[in-house]
Amino acid sequence: MVWQLRRANAADLDSIMAIETTVFSRDAWSPEMMRAELAFADSYYLVAFNPATPEQIDAYAGLRCLAGSAEGDVQTIAVAERARRHGLGRTLVISLVNEARRRGAREIFLEVRVDNEPAKHLYRELGFEVLGVRPGYYQPENVDAEVMRLTVPDPVTAPAVGQE
Numbered sequence: 001m002v003w004q005l006r007r008a009n010a011a012d013l014d015s016i017m018a019i020e021t022t023v024f025s026r027d028a029w030s031p032e033m034m035r036a037e038l039a040f041a042d043s044y045y046l047v048a049f050n051p052a053t054p055e056q057i058d059a060y061a062g063l064r065c066l067a068g069s070a071e072g073d074v075q076t077i078a079v080a081e082r083a084r085r086h087g088l089g090r091t092l093v094i095s096l097v098n099e100a101r102r103r104g105a106r107e108i109f110l111e112v113r114v115d116n117e118p119a120k121h122l123y124r125e126l127g128f129e130v131l132g133v134r135p136g137y138y139q140p141e142n143v144d145a146e147v148m149r150l151t152v153p154d155p156v157t158a159p160a161v162g163q164e
C-alpha cells in the first residue's frame, strides 16, 4: 500500500472526524476542538491518503510546537483500521519529530492511555521513554495516561554514494 502525506487544512475536518469518532469513541475530540487544533498557528497536522483516492483520508497526526521553543507535543495520531500495520503510524510520528526538530525542539512529549499497547509499542520503538503517570487523565472512562518523552535525535544522514 502507498500513501502520501500533506499538511491538513480546515477542509479535512469531516474526514478527520470520521476517523476520530470511530477510533477514539468516548475519548473522541469534538469537531470544535479539532477545528481549533487545525487552526492554531503553532499546530502542524498531517493527513495521509492513497494517491489513487486522494479524497479519502486514511490517517492523521498532529504536533503542537512553537517555533523556537525547546519543547513540542504530539497532540494526536490515528490510523484508520483499514490502513494499519503498514508503517503509516511510524511514518507520521517520524514526520512530526522531523518538523519539531526543524522548529528547534529538543524534547517531545505525549500522553497515551496505559491500556493502549499498540501505541505504546510504536512510541517506545521510536525512542520515547515513560516519564510518569497522570491518574484519570482520560475521562469519562477515568483511565490513566502514561506521559512519554522523546529527546529529539539528531537527523539521520546517509552518504549518497558508498563510503570508502
Ligand SMILES: CC(C)(COP(=O)(O)OP(=O)(O)OC[C@H]1O[C@@H](n2cnc3c(N)ncnc32)[C@H](O)[C@@H]1OP(=O)(O)O)[C@@H](O)C(=O)NCCC(=O)NCCS
Residues within 6 Å of the ligand: 023, 076, 077, 078, 079, 080, 083, 084, 085, 086, 087, 088, 089, 090, 091, 111, 112, 113, 116, 117, 118, 119, 121, 122, 123, 125
Ligand atoms: C497506534 C497506531 C497509530 C499505529 O498505527 P500503524 O500504522 O498501525 O502503526 P505501524 O504500522 O507504523 O507500526 C509501527 C510499530 O508500532 C507497533 N505496533 C503498531 N500496532 C501494533 C499492535 N497492534 N500491537 C503491537 N505493536 C504494534 C509495532 O512495533 C510496529 O512495528 P512492526 O509493524 O514493524 O511490528 C494505530 O494502531 C492507531 O491509530 N490506533 C488507534 C489510535 C491510537 O491509539 N492513537 C494513539 C493515541 S496516543
